[in-house]
Amino acid sequence: MNTNAFALRHIGPREDDQKQMLKTIGADSIEQLIYETIPDDIRLKKDLDLDEAMSEQEYLVYLNDVAKKNKVYKTYIGLGYHPTILPAVIQRNILENPGWYTAYTPYQAEIAQGRLEALLNFQTMVTDLTGMELANASLLDESTAAAEALSLLFAVRERDQKKAGINKFFVSENILPQTLSLLQTRANPIGIELVIGNEETFDFSTEFFGAILQYPGKNGQVTDIKSFIEKANSNNIKVAVAADILSLVKLEAPGKFGADVVVGTTQRFGIPMGYGGPHAAYFATKEAYKRDIPGRIIGVTKDANGNRALRMALQTREQHIKRDKATSNICTAQVLLAVMAGMYAVYHGPKGLQNIADKVHNCATTLAKALEQLGFKQINTSYFDTLQIKTDAKTIKKVAKQKKVNFFYPDAETVTIALNETTSVRDLNYIISIFAEVANKEAQTITSITEDTAIDKTLERTTDFLTLDVFNTHHSETELMRYIKKLERKDLSLNHSMISLGSCTMKLNAAAEMLPLSWFKWGNIHPFAPLKQARGYAQILKELEDQLTEITGFAATSLQPNSGAQGEFAGLMVIKAYHESRGDHHRNICLIPSSAHGTNPASAVMAGMKVVVTKSTEEGNIDVDDLREKAELHKENLSALMVTYPSTHGVYEASIKEITQIIHDCGGQVYMDGANMNAQVGLTNPGNIGADVCHLNLHKTFAIPHGGGGPGVGPICVAKQLVPFLPGNPIVKTGGEKAITAISAAPFGSALACLISYGYIKMLGAEGLKKSTEIAILNANYIKHRLQGAFETLYSGERGRAAHEMIIDCRPFKAHGIEVVDIAKRLMDYGFHAPTVSFPVAGTMMIEPTESESKAEMDRFCDAMISIRKEIDAATKDDDNNPLKNAPHTLAMLTSDEWLLPYSREKAAYPLDYVADNKFWPSVRRVDDAFGDRNLICTCAPIEEYMEA
Structure with missing residues (x-):
């Protein structure tokens, strides 16, 4: 046996386990099982043509060598992507922590309260900075969010009789180029006509239903969005604003001017550029549009005891209900990145963010002054972090390239320089040296950053933000580390037990696969950097x-x-x-x-x-x-x-x-x-x-x-x-x-x-990939066989086999007064996340164990399901005071002086012996979804406000 083989670590069942499992399901070999499962006419006739498998050590050495082909220059390209400082406490405790990165979407809210709180923090951060009433729990990137804003405003138009049939949408010429491209992708199929132009000369014609502005614009100019939005509102034109989130610390929130939607990216809040992602976009809008907002929203509700609890609000899984009439096809978010960005705001707080934004802005004004002294014309009249220089771009580019610096060159006469939180006085002097060399002049050395401002007074921020305790109490590393751990303990992730979700494939995310995400030469490449600087990425991709x-x-x-x-x-x-x-x-x-x-x-x-x-x-x-x-x-x-x-x-x-x-x-x-x-x-x-x-x-x-x-x-x-x-x-x-x-x-x-x-x-490698698929099929069929007699499998192949997942029918249990959701909640008491509930068939569970789960873990899961079946048999329709209906049982319940339930505390909390060895406690009782939707609260409002609502 090659103990260095990665397949040995990735695949759960050992060789002896596989033999026992095959015997259990009545197959002589893996080959027989696959023959009985997959139609012969679609089987591959030869193995995949892939490189020979590497061990983990070989792979990490190899990838480190490839990383050296990436050249990390000082980068001032901007366009929605900036070098950042990821606080080490967030890197170590969230990005590199399987307790956070292996969790599933929080559909089972009772065992996801930690993540839900972190996302509520994110939503609060977004609503505070944008001045909007409602934000979702992130989208995929800024351009996607802008396209979703277009779709939302188009849907809203449908309900406005004055705008019926109008399909023109104004796009500012200052929009990010990648966002314009995405707007074109999304507009054409649904019959929206995009009109690109200058917002200062826009005539606010009744032919338009909406508009989008960039704030600040792609070249750094901060235009008067206040006047634009006022005129648009008076002409019944809805306005979306794509806003740089760090600039909103200095610039007034678009919501205060009457914007209908505000979108952007939170990449600037401590997330590495990573050659383009992943990063969490934000999407904020008015409460009036809550039924139209895409993606996921985290809301406040109460649990069975009336205590505050969190869950996903409104259109949870709405694609599976509304189908072709869904708000969007977006059923995913960038949760891990949203959690990190939200924690960045928690860690720095309002004063910390103010210091960062001030420093970035003051670096820009200091640099502008120095370049003007060298004779270069800076044409942005109001700006946050980006200068627009009119000069011979080709000459600047040549010198900058020699000095390993990236600026952006929109045309032959323009250079833009976007500064960021990593920019220092030393960096400013280095930039100045490039321009001084081109001008053939002596540069004066900057010794300190001036406090001049270049933001129009009418657009300066006057409103407070991040005033709640959570953003003002965790500024030491000790405090933040403990807060992150407190939230992590409320979440059941793969590092605790199997998550057997059908259609979602919650397999091992191996540490060796994850480690390189923290490496400097992978994290710090701008997506629009010259291709010669990204040769490592080019090779891997x-x-x-x-x-x-x-x-x-x-x-x-x-x-x-x-x-x-x-x-x-x-x-x-x-x-x-x-x-x-x-x-x-x-x-x-x-x-x-x-x-x-x-x-x-x-x-x-x-x-x-x-x-x-x-x-x-x-x-x-x-x-x-x-x-x-x-x-x-x-x-x-x-x-x-x-x-x-x-x-x-x-x-x-x-x-x-x-x-x-x-x-x-x-x-x-x-x-x-x-x-x-x-x-x-x-x-x-x-x-x-x-x-x-x-x-x-x-x-x-x-x-x-x-x-x-x-x-x-x-x-x-x-x-x-x-x-x-x-x-x-x-x-x-x-x-x-x-x-x-x-x-x-x-x-x-x-x-x-x-x-x-x-x-x-x-x-x-080819062999390990094939083996993984075979074991995924073996594991599913093993669980199918073990649950026979307790749960009926709804569908099987022609020879009676399941694929890599199967659906068990829970509808007959309604005769005992038990719904599929009761089984899902009771599984929490046994230490498991429920399989997929009521999809694709209502009243069923879809189970997919993946190849990474061991026989021992699957046996624990099957024992739990069989034990639950016995509890179902003991339940009656007339009496819902049973372990299933009361599930999940919290530590607070079990340690209360009072216990009035007709079964023991032990049965509630430790229904099988193995549970005591590694007990996971749900932090709230069963949540009340309907109450939360009727009383929508999607920010970290003080408890008094919540109770009043």
């Missing part, structure tokens, strides 16, 4: 693209989409572009099976397609006859089929090749949702089943951690005919020859997080 292309059986890959939902949208937009290139502009029908992921219909609508739902059979498979009938009916206008494989019901449908052929015969393309790719890698692939494009959830199959609901990466892999249309970027050339406009802000999306998946593939 190209290799990862090639690896994913090989694994999926396709021709090319784009890493740009930075979530699974973005990947869905990108795949459909590429299909749309392909049809249009052939003159088939009318092809707009998207067939979607009724069992599909809820984000699928929402993505299709965003891509300008009309959704036609196809039926499922009683066995949970796609109804091929119904699909064929609808494909034929819409043959002339058929654009695509969206299909998940194996199906969302956890079955490898034997008819998949017939299904894809039907679509191709009718002129359509097949999009495969890659959510269940963990059941394909090395055994079959999307190309083999006849798909044309698939997205991959790198935060599922390829080991990027969920981080409490993000970071994610959702690349798309495409067949040969779709390669020319892969998405581009307005600053760094990416994508195909006929590239569609941007899908996310950065050229390669969340490039830093891609290192994790690269390491996962590099250390497992």
